[in-house]
Amino acid sequence: MKLNYRRTFVLGLGFFCISLVWPLYNFYIPLFLKNYINSQFLINSIMTFDNILAISLIPYFASLSDRTRTSVGRRMPFLLIGIPISAILFIILPRYTSFLSLIIILFFFNLSMSIYRAPTVALMPDITPAPLRSKANGIINFMGGLASVLVLSIGAYLYSWNPHAPFVGTAILMFMALAVLFFTIKEPEVGVPAEEDKLNITGTIKEIVKSEDKTVMYVLLAIFFWFVGYQGIEATFSNYSVYFLDIGEKMGSLILSTFAGAFLVFAIPSGFVATKFGKVRTIKVGIIGLMTVFALLGLVRATTTIANIPYNVIMMILFGTGGFCWACININSYPMVVEATTSEKIGTYTGLYYFFSSLAAITGPLIFGFFVDLLGYKVMFFIGSASFALALLCIFRIKTKSPSIKSGEIVEEKSIKA
Numbered sequence: 001m002k003l004n005y006r007r008t009f010v011l012g013l014g015f016f017c018i019s020l021v022w023p024l025y026n027f028y029i030p031l032f033l034k035n036y037i038n039s040q041f042l043i044n045s046i047m048t049f050d051n052i053l054a055i056s057l058i059p060y061f062a063s064l065s066d067r068t069r070t071s072v073g074r075r076m077p078f079l080l081i082g083i084p085i086s087a088i089l090f091i092i093l094p095r096y097t098s099f100l101s102l103i104i105i106l107f108f109f110n111l112s113m114s115i116y117r118a119p120t121v122a123l124m125p126d127i128t129p130a131p132l133r134s135k136a137n138g139i140i141n142f143m144g145g146l147a148s149v150l151v152l153s154i155g156a157y158l159y160s161w162n163p164h165a166p167f168v169g170t171a172i173l174m175f176m177a178l179a180v181l182f183f184t185i186k187e188p189e190v191g192v193p194a195e196e197d198k199l200n201i202t203g204t205i206k207e208i209v210k211s212e213d214k215t216v217m218y219v220l221l222a223i224f225f226w227f228v229g230y231q232g233i234e235a236t237f238s239n240y241s242v243y244f245l246d247i248g249e250k251m252g253s254l255i256l257s258t259f260a261g262a263f264l265v266f267a268i269p270s271g272f273v274a275t276k277f278g279k280v281r282t283i284k285v286g287i288i289g290l291m292t293v294f295a296l297l298g299l300v301r302a303t304t305t306i307a308n309i310p311y312n313v314i315m316m317i318l319f320g321t322g323g324f325c326w327a328c329i330n331i332n333s334y335p336m337v338v339e340a341t342t343s344e345k346i347g348t349y350t351g352l353y354y355f356f357s358s359l360a361a362i363t364g365p366l367i368f369g370f371f372v373d374l375l376g377y378k379v380m381f382f383i384g385s386a387s388f389a390l391a392l393l394c395i396f397r398i399k400t401k402s403p404s405i406k407s408g409e410i411v412e413e414k415s416i417k418a
Contacts, residue, residue: 138271
């Protein structure tokens with residue numbers, strides 16, 4: 001059984017579209033909001049808009065895509081609607097004229113992104129056999145990492161030249177990626193789901209909690225905790241770099257791009273490593289690594305030097321190490337979730353994955369904003385390290401011989417109840 005690399009790289013263009021947007025959004029929107037709001041807690045609260053909508057709508061659109069049958073497939077209609085609308089709104093976004101106009105644009109932009117996020121991600125397990133999904137997810141996330149590197153590095157220079165340029169460039173790339181996806185990817189035909197297969201998120205969670213095999217439950221809890229740390233830092237870092245380290249937007253964006261760059265380099269290898277040594281072991285290595293990286297980053301200041309190495313290089317090295325660790329975690333968690341269900345419910349389980357990650361992305365920025373307002377920016381990275389420690393506790397609860405862990409793990413059963 002071999003992975004179709006060409007098709008998987010093309011499929012990665014969907015994730016490329018998603019990943020083009022969020023690094024720019026999460027870095028620059030807090031700076032836009034800082035023009036009107038001083039409290040980091042309030043800024044981070046507004047930054048949870050996308051995740052509030054995600055937790056409400058992404059599971060719905062994911063499940064709806066499972067039941068959709070059209071001549072162009074069950075996932076593609078959502079891409080054809082969501083990507084063009086979000087691209088147009090992204091062009092408009094930096095052209096806000098007041099706080100109210102900024103909030104209105106943010107709301108509708110996040111609404112349009114919610115339409116196609118889960119259906120896009122669900123395309124991968126639709127056309128990829130279970131044993132190859134870690135490798136495929138590595139390639140898809142490589143495309144996402146490439147998008148992040150482009151917008152954070154090149155975007156930093158474009159923004160200093162013209163604040164509108166990176167947003168316009170991103171929108172153009174989104175339209176181009178959608179065109180390639182539409183004319184290249186052909187979705188497999190799937191039968192009409194039975195009534196008992198039309199599960200909502202609440203029912204699916206109850207089913208997982210009651211199951212004798214707790215693998216998926218612990219994986220989802222771990223996903224929640226590590227995304228609390230990741231999203232909290234991402235939502236706060238731009239203001240951390242500008243108002244705490246006092247290094248400016250451009251340098252802050254370049255430092256953050258090393259995380260995305262390392263993720264890009266290790267996205268594909270981490271899938272191969274997990275296939276050989278197991279997803280759980282690979283995820284453990286990543287969590288322990290990021291716990292350490294964030295703790296060390298919490299000690300770095302703009303005056304820090306080690307062996308004449310300046311602070312920015314030190315931070316880039318640490319963020320680069322963190323990107324490698326994040327690849328070990330993020331590449332392998334989603335396949336573990338969808339491998340615990342049947343092909344008819346992949347969209348629903350994708351929505352479940354987004355439900356927990358989006359819930360964390362709401363909770364994380366609020367927690368970080370609260371403690372930053374209370375204790376200052378100096379605690380930001382230490383809170384992130386503690387979040388990953390909680391995720392590690394959940395992963396240690398997983399039994400490596402669980403039948404839910406199929407690809408690259410020791411298994412006792414060849415099949416699993418959905």
